[in-house]
Amino acid sequence: MTDADERAAVAERAARAGARVADERFRSDIAVETKGEVDVVTEADRAAQRTVIEAIRESFPDDAIVGEEEDERKTVPDEGAAWVIDPIDGTNNYVRDIRVWATAVAAVVDGEPVAAAVVAPALGDVYTADAEGAYRNGEPIAVSDVSDERRATVAPTLWWEFDARDEYAAACEAVVRRFGDMRRLGSAQITLSTAAAGGLEGVVSNLRANPWDSVAGVFIVRQAGGRATDLNADRWRHDSTGLVVSNGDLHDEVLATALAVEEST
Template sequence: MTDAHHRAAIAERAARAGGVVAREGFRADHAVETKDNKNDLVTELDRDAQRQAVATVREEFPDDAFVCEEDAVRDDGADLVDDVPETGPAWIVDPIDGTTNFVHGNRTWATAVAAMEDGEPAAAAVYLPSQEELYAGGPDSATRDGESLSVSDRTDPERFVVAPVGWFGMDDRDAFAALCRAVVERFGDMRRIGSFQATLAQVADGALEGLVCPHATHVWDTAAGVHLVREAGGTVTDVHGDRWRHDSEGLVASNGEAHDVLVEAAQDARN
């Protein structure tokens, strides 16, 4: 097994391990806290799931760096860093992507783990525990529960289903409305999933033709799903149409057809 395939296997194992921890508390009573605003939620299950995912990776790669969503978890001996290193390996962990869905009892949430190499995603897993689906991407493959993934083959934007993605506070609803308008004016239909990683997985799986996020993203929300889309034959860029990186301005993912129209929607939403 090559190092890249080894990392892909460990990403799957870690996503499953963290997801199982989170699933044990799904739809159960647990304390809910807020971070930046009243809709930016976190639970102790986020932290417990992150600890488990990190511990699983460290069994095989004890010296690698980690970039994780729950910054409060710094007591397990792992090398948690604030930014993705430009050289060498690193792991990106989002223990519950879609915590609002999780707290509200909505089944669409994910545990995501990505292996980075020199600042680029090299392997990834997005596990949807309450739906028992595992999306995985290696150095040359993308699968859902072991079956190959492929992006949609639709070419007509008026037949596309596209997801607007982003975080919008109560004082920023005009921006959210602008994004939704930019999408519905150009494409056949719109979905808002509530989990960035699950949305990217649906693009990789052909259930959506694309997604549009016009502003900066967090790497834990994106890296794993970006790798899935690329390995499934899709395209992922920033809002200017340039190849997406973890520090890019916005994110636009598509099946590769009419990608310029999705970029146009992102730019229109920003303006």
């Protein structure tokens, strides 16, 4: 097994382990804390993150860990090996008993993802990506081949704070004026994975994404044949401003949507 193969196996194993912990507590009487006006966290988030880290440490004890909860580092190093984890992406869905949430794990080397897993146990879906491609429940997936804007569905993603509601409104307006339909799923990692599997033609935000909300899903999209850039149409990185993801055929249109949101500020 190559190092890349091992990292892909560990990413999936760790994500599955964390997802099991979160799923055991799903739709239970769990206490909810707030980290901001709408950002919430539960003990399930913390327990799942600890489980993910334990699974990674069994094989890669010295790698850096980038995680949403507790005292893990919050930025991706540009050199060396690291793991980017989100124990429950979509916690607002989770605490509302909505099934759209996932545990996400990405393996990164020198700032670039090399493997990823997004496990959505309440939906029964496991998305993975390695050096060879992208998969859902073990079967290869590919982005949509839709090239007609009127047949396309695009999702605005990430969260616009209350002082940026004009941007949120602009994002929704820009999507519905350009494309056939819009979805907002409430979990960036599931949204990106859905695009990788052809369920969406685009995913768009003018914001800088947290790495735990984005790195795994972007890698899955790319390995499924999709494209991800920043607002300048440059290749998206973990520290980019703007997240513009598409099936490739409609990238210019999705990018124009993101720029329209940015121009509204």
